[in-house]
Amino acid sequence: MNSITKILRRVNVNINRCAYVTAADAQEKTKQVREWHILKYGSLDDLVYKENSEKPRISEPTEVMIKVHAASVNPIDVAMIKGYGSTFLNLARACGNGWEFPLVLGRDFVGEVVQKGMNVPERDARLGQLVWGVVPVHKQGSHRDYVVVNKNFIADKPTNVLDTDATGFLYAGMTAWSGIFVSGMLGGPLAIATGTGGGKYKNVLVLGASGGVGSIATQILLAEQANVTATCSPDAIPFVDSLGAVPNVLDYTANDYYQKLSSCGPFDLVLDCAGRGPDYAQELPCTFHTYVTFSSPTLRNMDDMGLIAGNVKNLADLFISNIKTLGAKKAVVKWAYFIPAPQGLKYLGNLVRSGQLTSVTSTVFHFENANLAYKRVEEKHLRGKIVLDFMNSVPLEQTMKSETIPQKERETKNEEKPKEIQN
Secondary structure: HHHHHHHHHHHHHHHHHHHOOOOOHHHHHOOOEEEEOOOOOOOOHHHHEEEEEOOOOOOOOOEEEEEEEEEEHHHHHHHHHOOOHHHHHHHHHHHOOOOOEEOOOOEEEEEEEEEOOOOOOOOOOOOOOOEEEEEEOOOOOOOEEEEEEEEHEEEOOOOOOHHHHHHHHHHHHHHHHHHHHHHHOOHHHHHHOOOOOOOOOOOEEOOOOOOOHHHHHHHHHHOOOOOOEEEEEEHHHHHHHHOOOOOOEEEEEOOOOHHHHHHHEEEEEEEOOOOOOOOHHHOOOOEEEEEEEEEHHHHHHHHHHHHHHHHHHHHHHHHHHHHHHHHHHOOOOEEEOOOOHHHHHHHHHHHHHHOOOOOOOEEEEHHHHHHHHHHHHHHOOOOEEEEEEEOHHHHHHHHHHEEEOHHHHHHHHHHHHOOOOOO
């Protein structure tokens, strides 16, 4: 009898530890859950706004639920609406018991922990904790009032920046981090494993330094005391100059661009943040050791040719690119991707807290105006990041009159004290 009692007590404890709900979250159950999603691939016209959506559920003991305060809109969101990566991502979803439609986009967020699974200790997440985090590309995203992610994909949000500015660092920042330290190996294996950084005195070329990934990559490199050469259009030069003491900022439309670029080399690392692609490595007039592009054909090849043939094509493309570049430049070409890694989150957090990584948010939209934010991203040639604010809400019929949120209003909102959380 005592043995049965002990077993029942253990079961009861495990059930109680499975998910914790705060008093604040219980009140939220009576409210409508808003989200933007698509029901088919196509264009931005297929985006659907829904106010009475079902709240996502924790399905694994290591997951947490976040009430989203802010999230950014990235080019990957626009591309996924058009079907980019659907072949591989649907396989990943099937392996993880996920689903395709309705598909909620959004790869990063800032918000409050409102539930957590039984295997999430206090050191990893606390109820009421303000966190920032990222969402793997095959998971349902953060453009919804609540998002569920693994505990490894969240961390304490730096307190010295606004929520809307903090989320602007994440997707682009994690992508830049992976390009510099994982694919670019600028700090060696230790930088990948521990998130310690590296690359002091290395000579690095950043193509497209004014975009979301490029602007954060430039700041990361400056923080690591690398010697940075940044390229951008002439109207973006003041913005790139504002990122820090960039030694060389080059206008890629200038007649003497290639001459100046050659004089700044040779480079230890070239980061293609401008969408030039692998073949551009052969066109560069300077010498370099490693060329890393964020515009790889990996997912596109699988979409066009299927998983097996697409991966064969990927290997062939990468091999051919390296044969050409090794012959002409004695350099290697690598592809880089967004990698949601806890050590990357830790690294970005340290830079933000120390003031070495500053806000690159350009425009903040009301959440109800997410479709307009997507259109702005689709137009390209951005200066910094496009962000959605979930907390400064307006009635849907008024959204066209108030598309974006003024900086002063955002600062006032973030100065409000958080609600007291009760277990």
